[in-house]
Amino acid sequence: SSSSTAGGAEAADAMDTDAAAPAAAPAADANGGPAAAAAGLEMAPELVDKLSKLRDILSGKTPIGLNLEFLYHNNKADLQILKNIKGAVDARVSVAHSATILANALMHAGTSIDTFLRDNLEWLSRATNWAKFSATAGLGVIHRGQLQQGKALMAPYLPREGHSGSPYSEGGALYALGLITANHGGATQPFLTEGLRASSNPIIQHGACLGLGLAALGTNGEEVFEDLKNVLYTDDAVAGEAAGIAMGLLCCGSGSDKAQEMLAYAHDTQHEKIIRGLAMGLALISYGIEEAADTLVEQMAREQDPILRYGAMYVIGLAYRGTGNNGAVQRLLHYAVSDVSDDVRRAAVLCLGFVLMGAPEQCPKIVALLAESFNPHMRYGAAMAVGLACAGTGLREAVSLLEAMLGDGTDFVRQGASIALALVLVQQPEAVVEPFRKRLAKSIADKHEEVMARMGSIMAAGILDAGGRNATLALRSGSGYFRRTSVVGLAVFTGYWYWYPLSYFLSLGLAPTAVIGLDSQLRVPKVELACNARPSLFAYPPPVTTETSKEVAKVEKAVLSTTAKARERQKKKDAEKQKGDAAGKAAGMDVDEPAKPAAEGGAAAAA
Numbered sequence: 336s337s338s339s340t341a342g343g344a345e346a347a348d349a350m351d352t353d354a355a356a357p358a359a360a361p362a363a364d365a366n367g368g369p370a371a372a373a374a375g376l377e378m379a380p381e382l383v384d385k386l387s388k389l390r391d392i393l394s395g396k397t398p399i400g401l402n403l404e405f406l407y408h409n410n411k412a413d414l415q416i417l418k419n420i421k422g423a424v425d426a427r428v429s430v431a432h433s434a435t436i437l438a439n440a441l442m443h444a445g446t447s448i449d450t451f452l453r454d455n456l457e458w459l460s461r462a463t464n465w466a467k468f469s470a471t472a473g474l475g476v477i478h479r480g481q482l483q484q485g486k487a488l489m490a491p492y493l494p495r496e497g498h499s500g501s502p503y504s505e506g507g508a509l510y511a512l513g514l515i516t517a518n519h520g521g522a523t524q525p526f527l528t529e530g531l532r533a534s535s536n537p538i539i540q541h542g543a544c545l546g547l548g549l550a551a552l553g554t555n556g557e558e559v560f561e562d563l564k565n566v567l568y569t570d571d572a573v574a575g576e577a578a579g580i581a582m583g584l585l586c587c588g589s590g591s592d593k594a595q596e597m598l599a600y601a602h603d604t605q606h607e608k609i610i611r612g613l614a615m616g617l618a619l620i621s622y623g624i625e626e627a628a629d630t631l632v633e634q635m636a637r638e639q640d641p642i643l644r645y646g647a648m649y650v651i652g653l654a655y656r657g658t659g660n661n662g663a664v665q666r667l668l669h670y671a672v673s674d675v676s677d678d679v680r681r682a683a684v685l686c687l688g689f690v691l692m693g694a695p696e697q698c699p700k701i702v703a704l705l706a707e708s709f710n711p712h713m714r715y716g717a718a719m720a721v722g723l724a725c726a727g728t729g730l731r732e733a734v735s736l737l738e739a740m741l742g743d744g745t746d747f748v749r750q751g752a753s754i755a756l757a758l759v760l761v762q763q764p765e766a767v768v769e770p771f772r773k774r775l776a777k778s779i780a781d782k783h784e785e786v787m788a789r790m791g792s793i794m795a796a797g798i799l800d801a802g803g804r805n806a807t808l809a810l811r812s813g814s815g816y817f818r819r820t821s822v823v824g825l826a827v828f829t830g831y832w833y834w835y836p837l838s839y840f841l842s843l844g845l846a847p848t849a850v851i852g853l854d855s856q857l858r859v860p861k862v863e864l865a866c867n868a869r870p871s872l873f874a875y876p877p878p879v880t881t882e883t884s885k886e887v888a889k890v891e892k893a894v895l896s897t898t899a900k901a902r903e904r905q906k907k908k909d910a911e912k913q914k915g916d917a918a919g920k921a922a923g924m925d926v927d928e929p930a931k932p933a934a935e936g937g938a939a940a941a942a
Contacts, residue, residue: 586620618652
């Protein structure tokens with residue numbers, strides 16, 4: 336046990352990084368076959384055991400299992416916060432209801448704890464149609480990392496032969512299965528492929544496409560691509576959008592020639608949703624390829640269709656992610672101030688966050704002027720750019736810029752500022768986060784606040800306590816490489832602007848804030864460590880009490896104009912009376928005693 340290392344955490348990081356992608360592929364192909372391989376080579380038993388352990392580390396099974404144990408046993412999510420949110424929002428307002436379900440999913444991401452949902456089944460059942468799809472997908476975030484048990488956990492909701500359930504919950508369950516096994520979906524891929532082929536319902540196809548894209552992330556499989564393409568060519572808006580995103584996830588970072596095929600179909604279809612899905616897919620294919628994406632950017636940036644120009648901004652952002660490339664920054668700034676479409680301008684400013692991920696301290700300086708723009712879309716983009724670039728850093732400049740935007744006059748800018756500030760402050764000391772927590776609680780409880788801003792506050796509350804208050808947004812691994820899964824997850828998450836179910840992609844960016852030490856047998860030894868930092872630096876926030884929650888929930892009473900006028904008149908009368916009394920005393924006059932009852936009588940008569 337003296338040889339304890341941070342092997343588990345390091346291996347978990349390595350699984351998601353760009354650098355580890357080539358090494359991870361053979362491990363995924365050979366998943367589950369170490370014994371057979373060993374038998375063929377006739378190895379000694381101790382070597383078979385070592386080979387098996389090595390495969391488990393490289394395939395991610397060991398580190399993911401250790402992280403699951405950590406998140407489950409150390410979950411400190413405060414259910415009272417969720418109860419307060421549930422009590423403050425009207426369940427009939429679908430946006431706020433769905434945001435609360437998302438907040439719960441993020442708070443319990445990877446912990447496998449779904450107590451809140453079990454305790455509020457009647458409230459949860461009010462989710463209908465796509466809200467039901469999202470609620471089911473939320474289970475995938477809660478059970479993320481359950482590679483062995485994932486299918487069994489989702490079984491009650493998954494499509495079954497001879498059983499016709501709600502297509503929304505079945506589609507959501509397939510999406511959830513993708514979220515559970517994201518980037519490690521070798522075992523679930525055949526099941527998701529079968530689910531996609533077996534159904535002609537666009538809602539189930541939508542969930543199956545997203546799930547398959549996540550499970551097969553970056554594997555570039557030809558057969559899976561053909562299946563997704565067949566769904567795309569049905570030209571259904573709902574299924575086609577998911578197929579476009581899934582194609583990008585499948586070929587993520589490959590710079591594949593398939594991009595031209597996708598672009599050609601984007602020209603042929605009339606559905607905006609499909610074009611938007613393909614635009615995001617093209618950006619994902621261009622992930623990290625830098626100059627190799629320039630031709631595609633030129634093609635898309637000259638398009639008449641603003642959705643494809645919007646896609647071009649994401650291509651620049653993801654192709655040059657974290658490089659701080661001067662040319663890429665200049666191009667994005669150029670489109671941010673010159674394009675005629677608000678969507679394109681917003682995306683251009685937002686994608687500065689991806690380019691500047693490598694040097695987060697630069698981002699607030701570059702977008703500071705854009706954050707004061709007259710155009711609210713650009714202000715939203717500036718807030719999100721800072722949130723993405725500075726995620727998990729707690730950078731002081733970023734916090735001060737975003738705090739100023741929390742009082743913006745436009746509801747969706749306040750929404751973006753809340754989400755971005757939560758991204759920056761996740762896992763920061765409570766002394767820094769507490770004022771923001773109070774502000775969120777006040778915004779959520781305020782019945783007069785616009786729904787969009789309240790939605791942002793609810794999402795922010797979930798992000799702040801992500802993973803049972805034990806997870807942060809990790810854009811880089813411990814060894815300094817960018818975690819592809821995290822960056823891709825954040826990129827697709829920003830698409831929640833058009834399609835709320837995509838907000839669950841944020842969970843891909845979460846990583847436990849634990850250093851896990853192991854002995855030579857890959858067991859966690861009992862070790863005591865001395866820590867010289869003051870406990871408040873890393874202490875969990877104190878639990879919210881019901882009293883404070885009631886105090887926060889107080890709403891100012893509306894005062895009618897007639898009441899206000901009556902009060903003003905009364906004030907004037909009182910003031911005149913006081914003046915008269917003062918004048919009488921100054922003159923040394925005696926006040927008539929009988930006048931008092933007369934005045935009272937008059938008042939009574941008037942009443």
